[in-house]
Amino acid sequence: MLNITKNSLHQKVDLTGYKAGTIVFHRRHFKQFNRFLAAFALILLIVLFLPWTQNIAGKGYLTTLKPDQRPQTIQSPIPGRIEKWFVREGEHVQSGDTILFISEIKNEYQDPDLVARTGQQIRAKSQSVFSYEEKVKQLEQQIGAQQLERNLKLKQARNKLYQANLKVKSDSIDLEAARTNLSIAQRQFDRSTQLNEEGLKPMTDVEAKKLKLQETQAKLISQENKLFASRNEVINAQVEINRVQAEYTDKIAKSRSDRATALSNQYDSEAQVTKLENAYTNYQIRQGMYYITAPQNGFINRALQSGIGETFKEGDKLVSIMPSDIEMAVETYVDPIDIPLVKIGEKVRIQFDGWPAIIFSGWPNASYGTYGGEVVAIETFISDNGKYRLLLAPDPQDHPWPEELRIGSGANTMALLEDVPIWFELWRQLNGFPPNYYEPDGKEEEVKRIKVKI
Incomplete structure (x- = not known):
């Protein structure tokens, strides 16, 4: 039956004499199978002409939109000795609140008068x-x-x-x-x-x-x-x-x-x-400078120098603080071949770690659990990982991001490009071509207005 040997059994044994053979080799089943193949081919042909949204995938993490809202460490501009702590880790502080008190260790500054x-x-x-x-x-x-x-x-x-x-x-x-x-x-x-x-x-x-x-x-x-x-x-x-x-x-x-x-x-x-x-x-x-104060509203993450009487040098990190008044953003990376296709104002779909999502990369409207983003900054120099860095802000036209998000958590991004037929996308993928180059909505009109003004 498997044609492993040259002695073919179907030439010696009549399979139509069995009930299973009668069912299989009946002409009516061939017609049904052919109809199935024709319907499948027709459906496949229709699917090939369905729209497919090209996208650029990337992986990044949550950060803040402004540099002054990102986690920072507080250093002492002078060397000294820790005398007293006024906060504990995890405590919320206001701008100007005293974090710790230090004293001098240099002889020329120890005179109280x-x-x-x-x-x-x-x-x-x-x-x-x-x-x-x-x-x-x-x-x-x-x-x-x-x-x-x-x-x-x-x-x-x-x-x-x-x-x-x-x-x-x-x-x-x-x-x-x-x-x-x-x-x-x-x-x-x-x-x-x-x-x-x-x-x-x-x-x-x-x-x-x-x-x-x-x-x-x-x-x-x-x-x-x-x-x-x-x-x-x-x-x-x-x-x-x-x-x-x-x-x-x-x-x-x-x-x-x-x-x-x-x-x-x-x-x-x-x-x-x-x-x-x-x-x-x-x-x-x-x-x-003896009183180290909070530069802005935030939470005390970690005391990098602990204890009483511990000395430190000028510029040593004393405590890390996370600002509380922040604007969320996503920092993601794309391949150099895709960077010319990304423009300021590009729409991006984001999946946050810990938030379940069902994603159809070619049909973003059918995806569930993703959030909208917009490209606000593109790095002009390649990063150490061999990719270019993008900064994404929340899309004001989409539903807001979850409030439970924390800085540093991971995120998968998809930059949405042009809508093309599925057959074109398959042909592009088989040939290894990049996605189509295009301008985001409104950019062409803006360029035309600028040219007219000039």
Whole structure:
């Protein structure tokens, strides 16, 4: 019967003689079987032309729509030691609630009056700055007084020089007069001597003229001495002017040097005041860091540092917190071959882990237990798993997601593409072609509007 051997039994045994053979080999059964095959072929042909929704499958997990709503850890910006806990794991906290209190472990910050003493240093340095400012003002006044005194001294010395020059002119005129008188006295003496020799003048007249000549010579010599003395006074007046200029230049230069030194000390004190104010503000802010507070409303997940007296370094994680006010989203991954087909606004069906669902990938409307999603972000760089990351938000036109969902649970996604006949989908799958490329509803009209505006 199985044709295992060359001795065929059906050639030796007549099977139609048996009741079962009569039923099987009756012509009526062949007609029914043929009708069944024809009906099945007709149904299969009709099914091949039924619509089939192409989709891109992916697997991801629940996350939040905004980065600040995702689970986070709270770090301490300063090293310290745990002194007291104010919360327990699983407790709900409000933004600003104190989670724990820490203390300093660095020696330079352990003084309890550090802020107050730094404030005292700031006040002392500020007084020093004020003192230097006053000194600078006094030195500026001193420089002004010295400049005024120098101008007066120079005017006085120039007046003396002018007087000396006038006196030189006066003495020069007197000298010329004395020379003229000497010349006259010499002529008179010569004339008297000649007349005396001729007997016209007595000897007494000659002697008087000689005496007058001698007096005139003496006056000439005296006037020459006066002229030289006046010229010496002119030189002395010029020397006095130079001395006054040199003296007050030195005094003013010294005052300016003192002023520059005072200004330098003032600027140095101002820099120290600024540095102390910076340190004062830092100390105040640092003391505010002793109380670790909740950055937002949420639940305390886990205490990463436990116990009392335990020390930690700067930036160490202390506690993890899960925000309570969140907007759910799904983070899923698709293959690189499918990423060009996905656009912002794409409709996606999601099956959450723990929620039973009956899924017909080609007929999403016939599926049960899936929820609607919409693509809101597409990663532009491939992830470590070799796929591209998509972020899905709840579809506002679909029924809302379950409230019992928790961040981190798994989710299977199906991005819905174009509706095609089943025969086309089978042909595409057999040939390994990607799904059809298309724009989501409304995107083409939006692109046209943008082009028209441009």
